[in-house]
Amino acid sequence: MASAEGEEQPTEVKTFQMERQARGEPAVKQNIITKSWEESKKMWEIAGPAILVSVSQFSIGFVTVAFAGHLGELQLAAVTMTTNVIEGFVFGIMLGMGSALETLCGQAVGAGQHNMLGIYLQRSWIITVITALCLMPCYLLATPILNLLRQDKHIAELAGKYCRMVIPQFFAYAINFPIQKFLQSQTKVWVMTTISVLSLGCHVLLNWALVTKLELGLLGAAMAGNISWWLQVIAMVIYVVSGFFPDSWTGLSLLAFKSLWGFVKLSLASAVMLCLELWYFTAIILMVGYLKDPTLAVDSISICMNLQLWTSMVTLGFNVAASVRVSNELGAGRPKVAKFSIVVTVLTSLAVGITFAAVLLATKHDFPKLFSDKPPVIKAASKLGYFLAATIFLNSILPVLHGVAVGAGWQAYVGLINIICYYLFGIPAGALLGFKFNLGVQGIWSGMLVGTVLQTTILLVLMLRATWRKEAVQAEERLRTWGGPNETPETLVESRSAD
Template structure:
């Protein structure tokens, strides 16, 4: 009898293991269906910015510092607001798709366009008065003048964010974002020859580099418009409608809480770049710190794919009312993301200094980057955890709580620690980066605790209430402009 019982227990254990492997495999396929196109799209989109920086780095060290300043401060400031506000689209579209309210997704998308367009237009002085702003915060005059000129060139570029960010979130909520991956690959592919043409063939230098950046970024948006308006989203896009102007206030509220959450995260790096600008050799410090940040953020684009996947999977399952599936999704996401993070951690440790010469020919900047290589590697490893946790928070609509966590961990811990170590010790730029890591570690630990303590059954109820507030029946929503028109 004991042998029979033991055999049965072994068989049951094998069946449980087999069932667990099958569930992990099924969930992994769902995750990668959203994550892979998101990773490709984000890597390519950010890649165009990094490639432009690389070209400018071989034109002038002052312009490289100016570009780094604009990209790290102005663009990240505006992009943070728009990305954060657009994540409201991610929450609403993901939960609507899970609840079967497909026709509402097109309305949420249009509402986001309205809110984001108005917001970006209000923020334009950040680019128009770039020189004055950089001088006001104490940057060197030559860097401030270069940054002010580059800021004006960034204006046509940043308007693509209004559409590219929201459309990607709208499509990935329906697992239809593979099209964005293909368009993004083509965008990145044409960006390099465009840059070579404008910079060297037409002898346009810095202006040519910025012109190529704007052209390639808008190619992505035009491709997305063709896909949506061309009838490839028949269930979620019913045409333009006046319903997009209704109930804007609740969307604005959710967008603001989303915006604050993401902004506090993205601006954190910007403040640290600003600290680097007050170092004794500002050009080298800003260039080295910014290049390391760009390498860090480029790898982060992979994990932002998992952020998008986390948001979609959590939002979809909450929309369906399945709290158990949410918990299982979080475990599989973290396991996958950390495995990839370990791979890049080893890669950065191995090729730290060699990466520097892709972005600059200045030996001083390359040496400064080499000194930061270990800290950069550790940051890359942390990238595999906190974006996934942020995605879980966005999918559940918990942006407000995470915004508070980001503020405390980044601005009351990370930045003061970076300033203290950077200016009162011999660590300098290394000290600033240690502060960066300190803020990220405390944020990660806090959000892990927050998610661990979350009652997911209660989150299911909140998702249902949220969708109920915004819901319009299809026959109550008169579309005034059809796709045919």
């Protein structure tokens, strides 16, 4: 690709531009078109498989909620509380602790330090497994926690039972997230994609057999989830350690324990950034639980949030693409190329978000039927259609901006922005509209949109004003701090000069 850093253009591109100039057509325009096309291809090579993986893995929970919804309103509310409150709390921490790998592996690949990827993966596993052990009491004490948060006692009791059933899934997350980042940073994702899609198919069959045919209720739903998650995790571990990555996986090493504290600090910054994002939705669910008729309110918003989160899994593919492209290019010392990749990815994701929002508005009276056959629930969820469409539109941009932040190592800054936008503006606005002005679920969701609009605006301004050459220098400093034993700052500079 012809980069903005002055790299030599391919001969065919030069020839084509000369032909255009001979015809009196501007070469600059063709250069932009060529760059956009090449960048778009690179983006889709990452985003396409990442979308399939994220949609497949999220759909495991999506399918569970759908089957639980047809068991009854109480079961749907209990699974929703587990998914959005308990799992929402710990999921953010686990995913965040694993996301430090996204920054470091991506920048190491850009700098040609493949030898450190396996070490980074092992460090991340150590951190995520220890984190999982520390967070397990959240599952064991789910009922008292929900009671302390003044949730409906019947929902809290059943949710607590379900939480204890799905503890094995929680430990699968600890292994899964680091493997994903390891593979995505190298754009080696098609095997992972195949495994995820097959696991989803297995999950649907297991739910049909255990929940519908054997009538095991929530126990069957939990068993299906546990089996499906561990099948794909075991398959991906086998793929990583079986010799397919000779440069980046050289076996277990004691180097995984070296510089562990620095790795933990970046992991904590990633966890804070993602937790504040996911806990925002948890807070919305808790606020809805304080309304009159909490079961109906929680059911209606859970249907919409599950659809919103499902569409977010698609835009999460663009989040991954932005993170990998930015971290690779910053690690390789090409800041202008990183900046250009952001523009292409944001515009592509925005087009997808507009399409989703249009489809949702066209089916706003029908989509609740996927989760419930109760007329009151269907009617209440349909009323939220416009709010859901607006959220989907905004969330086609925001995840990409978060991916850029992870690729550049800005996790701490984004965490601070989350606090300001979500917790100082969004949640108070939702509480005011929902309770003071008696707008109920619609008022609470409106407050959530206020926080999302504010954060999107701030991140866009931040990225437009960023000095990307400075970010490339900081990427090199990270590699010097956590670099591999066979690479020195001098060799890094020489390799970049050769490029």
